[in-house]
Amino acid sequence: MGWVLLVAGLVLWCGAHLFKRIAPELRTRAGDPGKGAITVLILLSVVLMWIGYRRAGIVDLWFPPPWTVHINNLLMLVAVFLIDLGFSRGVLRTKLRHPMLTAIKIWAVAHLLVNGDLASVILFGGMLAWAVVTVILINKQDRAWTPPERGPVRNDIIYGSVALVIFAVIIYIHNWLGVWPLPG
CATH class of the missing domain: 1.10.287 (Helix Hairpins)
Incomplete structure (x- = not known):
């Protein structure tokens, strides 16, 4: 079921x-x-x-090496930063057209690196495919993109600090669910 x-x-x-x-x-x-x-x-x-x-x-397809956890965590930190970048009013938002969908793609790849079971491939691979298709459809339908107005770098620094706190909360929630996402 x-x-x-x-x-x-x-x-x-x-x-x-x-x-x-x-x-x-x-x-x-x-x-x-x-x-x-x-x-x-x-x-x-x-x-x-x-x-x-x-x-x-659990249907194991492959067994990821332990070092992929480090790559996963780095990618997850980037994904957490990007997920709501569209709402930030700094400099970085002017550089990326689809920050939330890019975050989903990074999140999916990060989780595929450390999970070699079939359920993970279905979930994270499916989300990756959805995000790729969505970006293609958006870019096809709305070819022109006008970056938003540039804000102060200070906003990016504040936003980055908030992303670190959110990342720590995500680690806590994973631990609460029984999955320790950090090496060690």
Whole structure:
């Protein structure tokens, strides 16, 4: 049952997120109630993926070497920094068109480096594929990109400090869930 929930959650996540790109007219006609429905579907997809991932049986495909944990943590720090960079008003936001989707891609690759089981390949590989497809669709539909106004470097430093705190919270949550993400 875990596998079904995992795949169903992933399909629901992709469908809910890609709906705006695949059927923009229908999405526009749905208005605010449509946004609410999409939000509920996305939340449901996260719950399904989480439950499905936890319940899926362990099917090892490969055994990542221990040193990949270091690369994972470095990539995760970058992903945490990028995830909300779009809301930052500093210099770095003007350099990257899709910071959140780039963060998802980095997050997925980082987790694929340290998890060699089938459930991880399905979850993180599926999220990576979704993020790549989404970037392609956005760039195809909205070819021109105007970077936002440049803000002070100080905002990037503040934002980086906040990202470090969020990274520490993520480590704590992983530990609470029974997965210690740091080497040692």
